Amino acid sequence: MTAAQTTTAPNATAPDATTREPAAAVPPRFAGARRFARAFRRRPSGLAGLGILVLFSLLALTAPAFIGPEQLDVTRVNGPLLAPPSAAYPFGTDQAGRSVLDLLIWGSRESLQIGVIATVLTVVFGSAVGIVAGHYGGFLGRALMHVTDWFIALPGLPLAISLAAVLGQGTTSITIAIAATSWTATARLLRAQTLAVEARPFVERARALGAGNWQIMLRQVLPNVMPLILVSSTLTVTGALLSEATLTFLGLGSPAGVTWGEMIHDAFFGGAFTADAWWYLLPPGLAILAVVLGFTLTGRAVEYVLDPRTERKR
Amino acid sequence: MSSPAAVAEPAVAAPEPRSGRPFRVPRPGYLISKLAAAAVSFAVTLVIGFVLFNVMPADPVRSMTRGRPVSDAQLAQLRIQLGVDRPMWERFLSYVNDTLHGHLGYSWEYQQSVASLVASRVGPTLLLMGTSFAVSVVLGLWLGMRSGWRAGSVFDRFTSATALTLWSVPTFWLGMILLIVFSVGIGPIHGFLPTAGMSDPTLPQTGMTHCLDVARHLVLPALTMVLVVYAQYVTIMRSSIIAEKGSPYLLTARAKGLPDASVRRHHALPNALLPSVTMIFMHLGGLISGAVTVEAVFSWPGLGDLTYEALKIPDLPLLQGTFIVFSASVILMNLLADLVYRFLDPRVRAQ
Numbered sequence: 055m056t057a058a059q060t061t062t063a064p065n066a067t068a069p070d071a072t073t074r075e076p077a078a079a080v081p082p083r084f085a086g087a088r089r090f091a092r093a094f095r096r097r098p099s100g101l102a103g104l105g106i107l108v109l110f111s112l113l114a115l116t117a118p119a120f121i122g123p124e125q126l127d128v129t130r131v132n133g134p135l136l137a138p139p140s141a142a143y144p145f146g147t148d149q150a151g152r153s154v155l156d157l158l159i160w161g162s163r164e165s166l167q168i169g170v171i172a173t174v175l176t177v178v179f180g181s182a183v184g185i186v187a188g189h190y191g192g193f194l195g196r197a198l199m200h201v202t203d204w205f206i207a208l209p210g211l212p213l214a215i216s217l218a219a220v221l222g223q224g225t226t227s228i229t230i231a232i233a234a235t236s237w238t239a240t241a242r243l244l245r246a247q248t249l250a251v252e253a254r255p256f257v258e259r260a261r262a263l264g265a266g267n268w269q270i271m272l273r274q275v276l277p278n279v280m281p282l283i284l285v286s287s288t289l290t291v292t293g294a295l296l297s298e299a300t301l302t303f304l305g306l307g308s309p310a311g312v313t314w315g316e317m318i319h320d321a322f323f324g325g326a327f328t329a330d331a332w333w334y335l336l337p338p339g340l341a342i343l344a345v346v347l348g349f350t351l352t353g354r355a356v357e358y359v360l361d362p363r364t365e366r367k368r
Numbered sequence: 369m370s371s372p373a374a375v376a377e378p379a380v381a382a383p384e385p386r387s388g389r390p391f392r393v394p395r396p397g398y399l400i401s402k403l404a405a406a407a408v409s410f411a412v413t414l415v416i417g418f419v420l421f422n423v424m425p426a427d428p429v430r431s432m433t434r435g436r437p438v439s440d441a442q443l444a445q446l447r448i449q450l451g452v453d454r455p456m457w458e459r460f461l462s463y464v465n466d467t468l469h470g471h472l473g474y475s476w477e478y479q480q481s482v483a484s485l486v487a488s489r490v491g492p493t494l495l496l497m498g499t500s501f502a503v504s505v506v507l508g509l510w511l512g513m514r515s516g517w518r519a520g521s522v523f524d525r526f527t528s529a530t531a532l533t534l535w536s537v538p539t540f541w542l543g544m545i546l547l548i549v550f551s552v553g554i555g556p557i558h559g560f561l562p563t564a565g566m567s568d569p570t571l572p573q574t575g576m577t578h579c580l581d582v583a584r585h586l587v588l589p590a591l592t593m594v595l596v597v598y599a600q601y602v603t604i605m606r607s608s609i610i611a612e613k614g615s616p617y618l619l620t621a622r623a624k625g626l627p628d629a630s631v632r633r634h635h636a637l638p639n640a641l642l643p644s645v646t647m648i649f650m651h652l653g654g655l656i657s658g659a660v661t662v663e664a665v666f667s668w669p670g671l672g673d674l675t676y677e678a679l680k681i682p683d684l685p686l687l688q689g690t691f692i693v694f695s696a697s698v699i700l701m702n703l704l705a706d707l708v709y710r711f712l713d714p715r716v717r718a719q
Contacts, residue, residue: 203405203409204408204409204412207409207412207413207695207698207699207702208409208413208416208653208695209653209656209657209694209695209698210653210654210657211656211657211660212656212660212675212690212691212694212695213691213695215660215675215679215687216417216420216421216687216688216691217420219682219684219687220420220421220424220684221424296536296538299538300539300540300657300661303538303540303661303664304660304661304664304676304679305679305680306679315538318538318540318541318544321544322544322665330548330552332548335541335544335545335548336545339537339538339541339542339544339545342536342537342538342541343533343536343537346536346537347532347533347536350532350536
């Protein structure tokens with residue numbers, strides 16, 4: 055929602071686009087990126103968000119190094135059932151005797167994986183639709199925008215539930231369901247931004263030099279809307295993570311998978327709830343909260359830094 | 369459909385509506401275009417519903433009878449009974465015809481028509497959504513107004529940080545935490561609120577006792593939804609108040625010597641409300657998503673819980689029915705938002 059107000063800062067364009075312009079004084083390589091990093095460092099909340107994300111990404115990437123399948127397999131673990139936190143199990147155990155800490159770390163891997171893949175699908179598809187709709191104004195553009203509007207009008211969760219239910223349980227169908235219901239926001243945003251970029255003189259110059267449609271969309275428009283795509287994808291990721299948790303909680307996830315949503319599902323339906331096993335219920339929710347907050351804070355900081363109005367406010 | 373029409377043209381009441389039409393071309397035109405757009409949206413919903421539930425599943429008869437011993441003859445008979453043996457276009461036409469007449473199919477699990485199931489569940493959902501919507505709107509707009517007016521203050525920072533945190537929480541998880549704390553009881557706190565359902569079956573189902581009982585059951589689900597939903601309204605209201613803050617008319621109001629609170633209440637607020645109201649209506653779809661999980665957690669006997677029950681089987685006709693009902697209500701709400709905005713904003717009305 056907030057990303058809709060973002061306008062691309064001229065200094066924030068991708069470096070190769072600026073060097074291609076025959077400017078009088080060629081700026082040093084990555085000057086825009088350096089200026090961006092300097093401004094970003096001044097936003098403490100953005101740094102905190104980025105810190106959370108780095109921490110969880112490291113956990114997710116290194117998880118296989120210290121968690122093996124035998125610690126996650128219900129039939130092979132031998133811990134106490136639903137035991138409260140202790141020295142051996144810092145976060146307690148679940149109803150099958152698995153360590154909640156292990157589940158949490160492994161869950162970060164699978165949850166983030168679904169979230170990121172769904173986001174990539176969403177952003178690639180949404181951006182393609184948005185840029186094409188913005189570039190080809192006439193019938194094609196209008197038709198694409200109408201389709202987008204129809205999808206926006208549909209309630210997201212019921213559609214995702216129906217889609218995932220028809221496709222069957224599992225990670226793939228959840229990923230597809232999330233992407234199918236969230237690409238519309240990106241498409242709308244990108245269409246507006248494409249229209250704004252194409253009104254600028256350098257696109258006209260490229261067209262006068264004989265650039266074709268593909269050339270303009272890929273070499274002129276895309277580098278200029280890239281910062282916006284990045285900002286909007288941080289919002290998409292948060293939505294995707296929450297949707298993943300919701301769909302898995304409703305029982306659409308793969309039963310063998312270990313995601314945060316699956317943990318909450320098991321905690322609620324697997325007896326932990328009536329046994330007052332708060333140690334099983336709290337960690338996955340707090341982890342989702344932390345990661346979603348991390349993405350939101352980072353996204354907001356990036357948006358703030360890229361916003362050309364920021365300079366004037368100071 | 370007729371009531372919004374009456375709302376949109378209150379001035380044309382004097383002559384007969386038909387003879388008045390040529391003189392009022394722009395306004396009915398707007399209304400018609402919005403109605404047409406809503407109708408097209410609903411048609412698309414129907415197509416998506418048909419593709420999802422009738423084209424994509426490989427063989428509904430097999431998934432229906434999964435796990436039960438059925439002979440080939442019984443399968444063939446079921447196919448004829450369900451109409452699966454007919455060509456696709458014929459099925460589509462009869463599906464559209466049935467849906468438009470309010471026949472939403474027959475639930476496999478409940479052995480009951482989907483329409484009657486939906487009808488029996490609408491009331492509780494409306495009660496839950498209405499309550500939490502009203503509370504969140506009031507709370508969100510008030511907090512948003514206060515924090516936007518003094519952007520950057522301690523109050524603003526605290527409100528925004530709380531709203532952001534609550535927005536980042538999965539709704540159903542928050543519901544479970546509240547459930548553990550206030551219903552099951554944890555540590556020194558003893559649970560004092562009911563854990564599930566909408567009323568206590570041992571109490572009489574009529575009169576004052578029943579109302580109080582329902583209210584007691586309503587507290588936790590409604591609180592869960594309010595906590596997650598109000599945050600959006602804070603953000604919306606805060607940014608629209610900030611957008612209005614630089615306007616010259618506020619300077620005029622201050623120059624007249626009005627106190628700050630009066631400038632805020634009588635000048636900034638009405639203008640900032642306009643975009644906020646539209647945005648809030650646009651976000652009603654999100655409220656429905658919250659209702660599905662919250663009703664599942666609290667076993668609140670509404671449409672969301674019905675969706676969840678259908679999902680567990682999975683009972684495709686029932687899922688299709690709830691999907692169509694949810695979509696139709698969102699389309700209707702968006703239409704209302706368009707018309708209300710048109711009616712509320714004198715600048716748009718004059719165009």
